[in-house]
Amino acid sequence: MMTGTDPIRLPTHRLKKIEIVVHAADQGLVEDLLKAAGVGGWTIIRDVAGMGHGGFHQGKTIFNDASGLVMFVGVAGAAAIGEVARGLARMFEQRAGVTFLSDVEVIRSDYFTPGAEAG
Amino acid sequence: MNMMAQITAPERQLSRTEVAGLVALAARRVPPLWPLASAIATNPLAGFEHLPFAEAVASAARQFGAAATLPLDHWRNWLAAGRVDQAALRSAAVTRLGGIYRASAPVAAGLSRLDLLLARLLTMPSPAAAPPRRLADDAALIAKWCAAFFDRGQAAVPMPHRELGLYRAVLALLPHDRAFTALAGPAGRRLLLAVPRDPLAAVAEGLAVLDVPGGEISEWLAGLVARLPGWAGHIRWRSEHADPELSAGAPATMADLLALWLLLARAGVLSPAPAAPDTRPMPAALAAHCGLDLARLGPDRQVMVEEVARLDDATLGQLFMAAAEQTYLEGLVPQLERAITPPQASRPAAQLVFCIDVRSEPFRRALEAEGPYETLGYAGFFGLPIALRRDGAPHRERLLPVLLAPQHDLAEAPLPGHEAQAARLAAAQATGRHAASLFATAKQGPATAFATAEATGPLAAVLMAGRTLAPRLARRLQARLAPPREEALAPALHHHDPARTPFSLAEQVGYAATLFRLTGLPAQTARLVVLTGHGGAAVNNPYAAALDCGACGGHPGGANARVLAAMLNTPEVRAGLAAQGLALPAESWFLAAEHNTTTDAVTLFDRDAVPSSHLADLAQLESALARAGATNRARRARLLGRTPDALISAACDWAEVRPEWGLASNAAFVVGPRWWSRDVDLAGRAFLHSYDWQTDPDGAALATILTAPMVVAQWINCQYLFSTLDNQAYGSGDKTTQNVLGGIGVIQGNGGDLRIGLPRQSLFDDAGTPFHLPQRLLTVVLAPPDRVARVVAASPILGQLFGKGWVRLVVVDPATGQARRWRDDSEAAPEGTLPHEIVWTQETA
Numbered sequence: 001m002m003t004g005t006d007p008i009r010l011p012t013h014r015l016k017k018i019e020i021v022v023h024a025a026d027q028g029l030v031e032d033l034l035k036a037a038g039v040g041g042w043t044i045i046r047d048v049a050g051m052g053h054g055g056f057h058q059g060k061t062i063f064n065d066a067s068g069l070v071m072f073v074g075v076a077g078a079a080a081i082g083e084v085a086r087g088l089a090r091m092f093e094q095r096a097g098v099t100f101l102s103d104v105e106v107i108r109s110d111y112f113t114p115g116a117e118a119g
Numbered sequence: 120m121n122m123m124a125q126i127t128a129p130e131r132q133l134s135r136t137e138v139a140g141l142v143a144l145a146a147r148r149v150p151p152l153w154p155l156a157s158a159i160a161t162n163p164l165a166g167f168e169h170l171p172f173a174e175a176v177a178s179a180a181r182q183f184g185a186a187a188t189l190p191l192d193h194w195r196n197w198l199a200a201g202r203v204d205q206a207a208l209r210s211a212a213v214t215r216l217g218g219i220y221r222a223s224a225p226v227a228a229g230l231s232r233l234d235l236l237l238a239r240l241l242t243m244p245s246p247a248a249a250p251p252r253r254l255a256d257d258a259a260l261i262a263k264w265c266a267a268f269f270d271r272g273q274a275a276v277p278m279p280h281r282e283l284g285l286y287r288a289v290l291a292l293l294p295h296d297r298a299f300t301a302l303a304g305p306a307g308r309r310l311l312l313a314v315p316r317d318p319l320a321a322v323a324e325g326l327a328v329l330d331v332p333g334g335e336i337s338e339w340l341a342g343l344v345a346r347l348p349g350w351a352g353h354i355r356w357r358s359e360h361a362d363p364e365l366s367a368g369a370p371a372t373m374a375d376l377l378a379l380w381l382l383l384a385r386a387g388v389l390s391p392a393p394a395a396p397d398t399r400p401m402p403a404a405l406a407a408h409c410g411l412d413l414a415r416l417g418p419d420r421q422v423m424v425e426e427v428a429r430l431d432d433a434t435l436g437q438l439f440m441a442a443a444e445q446t447y448l449e450g451l452v453p454q455l456e457r458a459i460t461p462p463q464a465s466r467p468a469a470q471l472v473f474c475i476d477v478r479s480e481p482f483r484r485a486l487e488a489e490g491p492y493e494t495l496g497y498a499g500f501f502g503l504p505i506a507l508r509r510d511g512a513p514h515r516e517r518l519l520p521v522l523l524a525p526q527h528d529l530a531e532a533p534l535p536g537h538e539a540q541a542a543r544l545a546a547a548q549a550t551g552r553h554a555a556s557l558f559a560t561a562k563q564g565p566a567t568a569f570a571t572a573e574a575t576g577p578l579a580a581v582l583m584a585g586r587t588l589a590p591r592l593a594r595r596l597q598a599r600l601a602p603p604r605e606e607a608l609a610p611a612l613h614h615h616d617p618a619r620t621p622f623s624l625a626e627q628v629g630y631a632a633t634l635f636r637l638t639g640l641p642a643q644t645a646r647l648v649v650l651t652g653h654g655g656a657a658v659n660n661p662y663a664a665a666l667d668c669g670a671c672g673g674h675p676g677g678a679n680a681r682v683l684a685a686m687l688n689t690p691e692v693r694a695g696l697a698a699q700g701l702a703l704p705a706e707s708w709f710l711a712a713e714h715n716t717t718t719d720a721v722t723l724f725d726r727d728a729v730p731s732s733h734l735a736d737l738a739q740l741e742s743a744l745a746r747a748g749a750t751n752r753a754r755r756a757r758l759l760g761r762t763p764d765a766l767i768s769a770a771c772d773w774a775e776v777r778p779e780w781g782l783a784s785n786a787a788f789v790v791g792p793r794w795w796s797r798d799v800d801l802a803g804r805a806f807l808h809s810y811d812w813q814t815d816p817d818g819a820a821l822a823t824i825l826t827a828p829m830v831v832a833q834w835i836n837c838q839y840l841f842s843t844l845d846n847q848a849y850g851s852g853d854k855t856t857q858n859v860l861g862g863i864g865v866i867q868g869n870g871g872d873l874r875i876g877l878p879r880q881s882l883f884d885d886a887g888t889p890f891h892l893p894q895r896l897l898t899v900v901l902a903p904p905d906r907v908a909r910v911v912a913a914s915p916i917l918g919q920l921f922g923k924g925w926v927r928l929v930v931v932d933p934a935t936g937q938a939r940r941w942r943d944d945s946e947a948a949p950e951g952t953l954p955h956e957i958v959w960t961q962e963t964a
Contacts, residue, residue: 023915028359029143036139036319058913061819062633063498063827064522067916087140094144094337 013109016081018074020088021048022097025066029091034074037083040113042074052098075104075112132327133336135319139374142322145340146373148182151360151521152352152875154863157673158665159521160782162837162925163348163849163875166341171945172895172924173437176844180433182345184252184393185848188436191245193889197443198241202892207449208442212236215430215438226423227411235409235427239400240435243408246398251847254871255390256302257383258346261376262872263298264289265350268369269357270861282368285354285375286318290382307386314385318378325381342392343380344373349873351376353863360521362514402428436844444894444927447786452929452938454799455789455899459936462794467493469647469740471712472638473807474499474668474676475828476653477785478716481754481803483793485747492743493645494793495638496807498828499652499670501683502633505529505621507610510541511548517672518679520831527621529682532611536727540607590658590772605724610678612685627686628695634683635701637820639792639811642700644707647736649723650684652676655781656717659773661859662878666716666781669831677713681724684709688728708733717770717779719748719755754803755779760884776854776880783882783891785839788832790824791901791931806832812902812933818910821902826916829898833926836896842876843893846883850876896926904930904939911941 020030024046034042048069049059060068074084081101088099106112133141150161162168167175180187197203212233216222222233254262267278268285280288293299293311300308315321331339344351354373357366383389402421405428406413413421468491473479475496483494498520506515506525517525533541561571585593613620622630634640654675655666668676686692687709696703711724721744729737752763758780759766769778787805789796796807808824815821842850851857851874857865864873882891900907907930911917920926921941928941
């Protein structure tokens, strides 16, 4: 893990971020992957909408949590995020979804290691 | 694939995360299975809903070793009785043969392809239902350990090591299991020492050792999940829907179950997948049945005979089902097409909002006949995503559809002025619990079992005689021991601790407004508005919760009705509604009630709070409710072949296997204002959701109705459909040979898989004739067709249900009264139409 300096001169740690957008019905599938890869915590943004290959995806309807799309944001070391991506590649053979990987810098690296409190 | 017991691990194997993804996908092959206390209907073919309906039925039949149709004799009986129209069957047969030109091609003089197919449908002998299959030894072994592991307090001695998880706990005990040794032998015992202890690692290693090709892993694992759909479904419920406290101390995931299957696969003792018997006749037999000698036909004609002989019974069953659906559609839809003119508006004496449940409809009709009462249909949880901890109960009840997670935790609290009554009730309940616990402990103790039987036997004999000979008297005596719960306690809308208010004011206004927005209930409400939940009544019946409200998570809906009624009577909520343009008359009073669907009695809650100015209205309404109950009871008694009075006894008779027909015969989901369907006798077969397209310009309310209440209705419809189709594979079999297991489900006899679906008595009469005709849900919506099309196009859930033929959709245009049917993806598109364009009903009739 590399350490850098951010514009306001705080010591920061470089980690990987994964963003995953799937149908809300598949939320449990992604959670299983994140847990198995040892990602300690993640954020779920429910009720996201957007344009995709299949046209516009509406947000969720009020009486069905499994309708619409959800977005996961997870941050962890490169190895764990790589594991998640590998698992997702398998999942996307059968299920719709997109994922983005990027480099991020965080202030508290211990917060994103397995066993830490979810963020 | 190498099936030999191989102990060393190969070098290349999948990572834990890859396995986790594959296991999670495989788990979707079966739906979650809720425990009996909160029975939720699910589609046993939910894992196949991405496929067109007919293909899904055939695939699932192969996977689960199930029948794909009822025996044809049942269909032939329905044809004779007019439930399936001859012309509709003929039309379905013509379509199957590729159109009228191919169907009418002559095979011999005076005999066409169509005649051959009709002979197979109508007169050729067809095989009877297959006898129940015996569970293979490997599945029986895993089922046995699942039963031990998942027990919730019924076993006298709990299984040790449960804290390690299902897989590791079973691994620890298998060396002592003679059945395992007999099955897997010494190699199997050696394998127990060598396999990884982590279930995901064990699955990864097993897949590598068995050399399952990468592209086939997911399907192969899904096939293993499908071998015990009951236990796999129980694991899904625990992992995805149960409160964590219910599985604390005994963790189990689908990876645990699959690791056990992989262990048996590595030991080389996996039984072959069930094979469906080939029931197709020989072409020569078909020809002979039609008076022809196959050998004397020309080659082209022989091919024609073979083509019809090749159709399996599943296909023939599908033709009957399609014809039955068309018969129903043609009976219902024209009536709705003619009924699009709204009546003159008049203010009713009371409005009653019922659950969409099919059992509400005939009661509503009976009530409407009793006076100026308007009824509406709304999801029976009244839009409240709540969980309730009842006073003295160990766990909370989730009183909402399983599509939602609870957002508000409520507790019961004594009603003002009834504190002493509540205390007496709590004391009586505590005494009952302690006595039951003491009795259970004494009954199971090796030193106390006989003494307990001797000491309590005479009392038990008296109670048994009372319950058997005079069930209603026994019920009355029992009721005297404790005051009625609903008179002493209510779900508390306001907690005594202000920091723990279950609902903010904005939330209350939101839930109250949703009632109006979704149902089209106008703000000018009647003097009395009754929110009417429902529940069944049965004793000594493991399936009692299946008679309760599905929208309330398999619980009675009275609590939800009480909460929303209390909100709607709160002045601050009324002010909030007025600010949203929903100014309710000050004189409107909201009341909660519960319709007992077994006895047709309606209990009104919180009568003490009704203003004295409304008591006369209430008295009239109660009288009307009682008369409506009697009318509906008489109607239902005819269907059950009993007297109306016998229905009241059935609710408290511990020997009763069919207290009511539940949702059997469900067939339609009707979305529109009540006046539209009011003059159509829907015969207790329709879910009714009130909806006013004029107050829903963007279709948001319609999207909610179709993606939530209709989805729940589809689950119910598919549960009844498939439980009837094959009651052994998709239902739970005969009630009289069931055993209740550990508070979670039933098994047949003394072992095997946890049973899914409905018992035989819920679907068939005592003579074995199906009461429920298996047909897919027909949704009929009164709304502008282009608006419905937009709603469907924007929802992958609806695209799949309508496109793959799981639900049939008919839209009645309010401007013209013309009905159009949504074309499913497999139907040929008339030239010039888009794939999802709505086509005229008449074109496809």
